[in-house]
Amino acid sequence: MAAENSLNIGALAKATGTKVETIRWYERVGLLPAPARSAGNYRTYAEAHLGRLSFIRRARDLGFSLDQIRALLDLAEDRDRSCDAVDLIAREHLDEVDRKIADLQALRQELDALISQCRHGSVSECRIIEALAPSAG
Amino acid sequence: MAAENSLNIGALAKATGTKVETIRWYERVGLLPAPARSAGNYRTYAEAHLGRLSFIRRARDLGFSLDQIRALLDLAEDRDRSCDAVDLIAREHLDEVDRKIADLQALRQELDALISQCRHGSVSECRIIEALAPSAG
DNA sequence: CTTGACCCTGTAGTGACTACAGGGTCCATG
DNA sequence: CATGGACCCTGTAGTCACTACAGGGTCAAG
Structure with a gap:
C-alpha cells in the first residue's frame, strides 16, 4: 500500500463521479486540501483525498451547502467531541x-x-x- | 387619465412589493420596458408598467423563470393566438x-x-x- | 516526432438578484 | 437662499456552486 494508489485529477473525478473543474473548485474554496504535485505539475491525490471528496459529494447529494459541509468536516476531525x-x-x-x-x-x-x-x-x-x-x- | 398617476421607481417598488434594484434589473434584462425620464433623469412609470411588473412578480412567486415569463408576456401580447x-x-x-x-x-x-x-x-x-x-x- | 488525451492557470458566464460606492436631484425646513 | 435628508442615478462586485472556455503545457502510444 505505497504510492501505487495515487490518482491524478481525472482518475479522482471518475472515481467519485465529479467533474474535474468541480474538484479544482473545491480546492480553491478550501474544501479539499491542495494535493502534492508531480514533476509536470499535475495534482497527485492520495487515499485521504478520495475519502474526503466522497464525503463532500454525498453530503452535496443530500443538499447540504458547502458551508455546512465545511462545518461537518471540521467537526468530524475532532473525534472526541x-x-x-x-x-x-x-x-x-x-x-x-x-x-x-x-x-x-x-x-x-x-x-x-x-x-x-x-x-x-x-x-x-x-x-x-x-x-x-x-x-x- | 392624464399624467397624474405616473410613478417614480420608489413608488412602483412599493406598489408591487419589489425592490428598487430588482426593477432596474428587470429593465436591464429587457423584461420591463425602459420608461420615460423626468427632467432630472428619474424613471417615470405609467399604468402599463405597473400591470406588467405585477404580472412578472406574480409569475415569479409561482416559480416561473424570467425566460418563461418573457415567453408568457410575448404570448400575452398576441391576443388572437x-x-x-x-x-x-x-x-x-x-x-x-x-x-x-x-x-x-x-x-x-x-x-x-x-x-x-x-x-x-x-x-x-x-x-x-x-x-x-x-x-x- | 507527432498525435491526441490529458493536465495547468485564469477568467468569464450562469440565474436572479443584492449591495455597495460615489455621485446627482428634489423638496421641505430654517 | 442654504441645508439636510430622502430619494434617485450609473456602474461594478458579490452571492452560490459550479461550468465553460481560452491558451497554453505534459505525457504516453505509435
Whole structure:
C-alpha cells in the first residue's frame, strides 16, 4: 500500500463521479486540501483525498451547502467531541428541506388550479394570463 | 387619465412589493420596458408598467423563470393566438415542480434516516459522519 | 516526432438578484 | 437662499456552486 494508489485529477473525478473543474473548485474554496504535485505539475491525490471528496459529494447529494459541509468536516476531525453539533446541522437542514417541500406543494396547488382553468381558446380569454395579470388594461 | 398617476421607481417598488434594484434589473434584462425620464433623469412609470411588473412578480412567486415569463408576456401580447402555448409553459413548469417535490421528498427520507441514527455519543462513533463517509480511513 | 488525451492557470458566464460606492436631484425646513 | 435628508442615478462586485472556455503545457502510444 505505497504510492501505487495515487490518482491524478481525472482518475479522482471518475472515481467519485465529479467533474474535474468541480474538484479544482473545491480546492480553491478550501474544501479539499491542495494535493502534492508531480514533476509536470499535475495534482497527485492520495487515499485521504478520495475519502474526503466522497464525503463532500454525498453530503452535496443530500443538499447540504458547502458551508455546512465545511462545518461537518471540521467537526468530524475532532473525534472526541460530542456529535450533537453534527446532529444539529443535519436537523437544521432537514427543517429547511421540509420548508421547501411545503412551499413547493403550495405553489403546485396554485399552478394546478391555474392550468385546470385553461379552456384552450384565444389568448384574449386565457385564464392563465388573466390570473397572472392583476387588472388587465 | 392624464399624467397624474405616473410613478417614480420608489413608488412602483412599493406598489408591487419589489425592490428598487430588482426593477432596474428587470429593465436591464429587457423584461420591463425602459420608461420615460423626468427632467432630472428619474424613471417615470405609467399604468402599463405597473400591470406588467405585477404580472412578472406574480409569475415569479409561482416559480416561473424570467425566460418563461418573457415567453408568457410575448404570448400575452398576441391576443388572437390560441393560448395552448401558454398552457404548455405552465404545464412544463408544473412538471418541474412535481419533479422537485419528489426529489426533495426522497432526500428528506434519507436525511431523516440519517438523523434518527444519532446516539449523541462522540464524533468517532457518529452515525451521521459514518453514513456520509464511504469507508473511513 | 507527432498525435491526441490529458493536465495547468485564469477568467468569464450562469440565474436572479443584492449591495455597495460615489455621485446627482428634489423638496421641505430654517 | 442654504441645508439636510430622502430619494434617485450609473456602474461594478458579490452571492452560490459550479461550468465553460481560452491558451497554453505534459505525457504516453505509435
